[in-house]
Amino acid sequence: MGVFVGEVIARADAAVSALGHAPSTLWQYRWAWSRVEVFCGEPDVVELTDEVVAGFLRWVAAEHAEGRIKEWKRKLLRKGMLVLSEVASTGTYTWKVTRGRHRNEGLTTEFRPVQEQFEQWLTGQGLAPATTALYATVSRKVLAWLPERGVVDVRRVSAGDVSAAVAFLGVSYSPGSMRTVLTALRVWCRFLEDTGRSARLSPAVPAANCRRVRTLVVLSADDVELVVASPDPATPVGRRNRAMLLLAARTGACQVVCV
Incomplete structure (x- = not known):
């Protein structure tokens, strides 16, 4: 296998397009192939060889392991390269080629x-x-x-x-x-x-997960400032009340009763 990268991508695009996939699926393939072009362009690789395929798959696995790409991107990049590899080897692509991977294949031999x-x-x-x-x-x-x-x-x-x-x-x-x-x-x-x-x-395992809570705005920012500034800072009670109001206004973490 040693076909120019641009040529094999063009062949793969034609082969996949002929399968009648949705436009969104074609876009995903094309995005994956653009990443292959970037990968090959940095070391100035012009041909898609077995070594290039293996190197790209190792890079994808490493990026996923380091948390730099999500699982769906790992799968898409891997599939995109396998499609290119098949087209480079046979001149065409059969849909079943990339469906043989077992769902548990990514686990260690112990797990x-x-x-x-x-x-x-x-x-x-x-x-x-x-x-x-x-x-x-x-x-x-x-x-x-x-x-x-x-x-x-x-x-x-x-x-x-x-x-x-x-x-x-x-x-x-x-x-x-x-x-x-x-x-x-x-x-x-x-x-x-x-x-x-x-x-x-x-x-x-916790009995329940924390739910996302929305904060409801009931006072404008100007009104909040007026309320916070209302206690008299010259008195201990006023300073206490101001501190409590600031806590409530900035965090919403307490109920305040001022006297």
Whole structure:
């Protein structure tokens, strides 16, 4: 394989366009290919070789591991390069080429069996398919993240790791979804307990996630300044009241009763 980068991208664009994808999908492919061009342009690479493909995939994996690109971008960049590799090798592209990757392939050799056993365990719990899929996804995310925290053995997972996992998952899910995510994490902890891998992890999962609270403005900024300035700063009571009003106005963290 050794085709000019620009040429193979043009061929891939034509091949993918012929599959009838939505414009948004084509745009995603083209964005991924633009990143390939940037990657190849920096060392002045003109041909797409096996070494270039491998180097790009290593770069994508490293960027994802360092947190500089999100999971969906990692998948898109990887798929985009695999499409180019296929087109460069065969002159065309078959849709099924990039669909063979197992969903648990990204897990370590120590954690993948745990995930697969958890998925089998879920199947026997009589849950709805959508619930089973969500619980498996949450488990997969946590197991993929644990090595970044320095945990490489599931028997070493601590209550502190579980608490940190809640914060980690909170980045990926909206506040409204976190209640279900916490349930999934609690079920995963119970699975580890039931299979003898860990003990007393489920209590580390909070009962409820903090909800996002909107602040309702009831006074204008000028009115707030007038209220804060109303106590007499020449008296101890006035200074106390002003401090309490400032606390309430700046943080909204207390209820104030001034006398």
